[in-house]
Amino acid sequence: MIRNLAAxxxxxxxxxxxxSGPPRADAPATNDGGDAGRRVLVDTGANFDVVPRVEEHVDDLDAVILTHTHPDHVGNVEAVCDAFGVETWGFDADQPAVDNAIPDEGTVELGLGSYEALHTPGHKDDHLCFYDEAAGVLFAGDLIFQNGGFGRTDLEEGDRDALIRSVDRVRGRVGSDLAELHVGHGPSVLDSPYDHVELAARAARTR
Structure with missing residues (x-):
């Protein structure tokens, strides 16, 4: 189960x-305490109190996974780690918000799924996407958005050519059977998400 707590x-x-995984049949009626699988927060958001929103659904977290370390994605890291006693995982452990490094093509467990980490710079040097081939689920961070949107390259570490290569890498890794595209900003795409990936690849080439 995937819930956007910043909605x-x-x-x-x-x-x-x-x-997190789906609730067990014997799960308590409140607090979703019987969720199965590895309970993970993918990015923490910023400028709002995410902790009670987590607690509405689960009673604990196992990890925080970061797509990248721009402030709007990691602003709540300290509060989440303090509340749940968890560590963070991202591409570059030299970043203050990252406790543990995830290598390119490494595997991370989210909920009941196994996701491949894809290093996808261009928006930021430490950007990762996460793809579960079996479930057809992609967390694209700020690389790809709905309707062919793509990450800004006018910020520090932004590089349009690198971003194009990263979008192409993701497009080549996922397939037309992609079922869910979860993005860093805006709504998730559940209807023909691969079309949005292809649109982003074309749009990023438009200068």
């Missing part, structure tokens, strides 16, 4: 996805 927040924030 409806008006402050400047990224999306923050809580990933």
């Amino acid at each position: 409806g927040v008006q402050a400047f924030t990224s999306n923050a996805f809580l990933v």
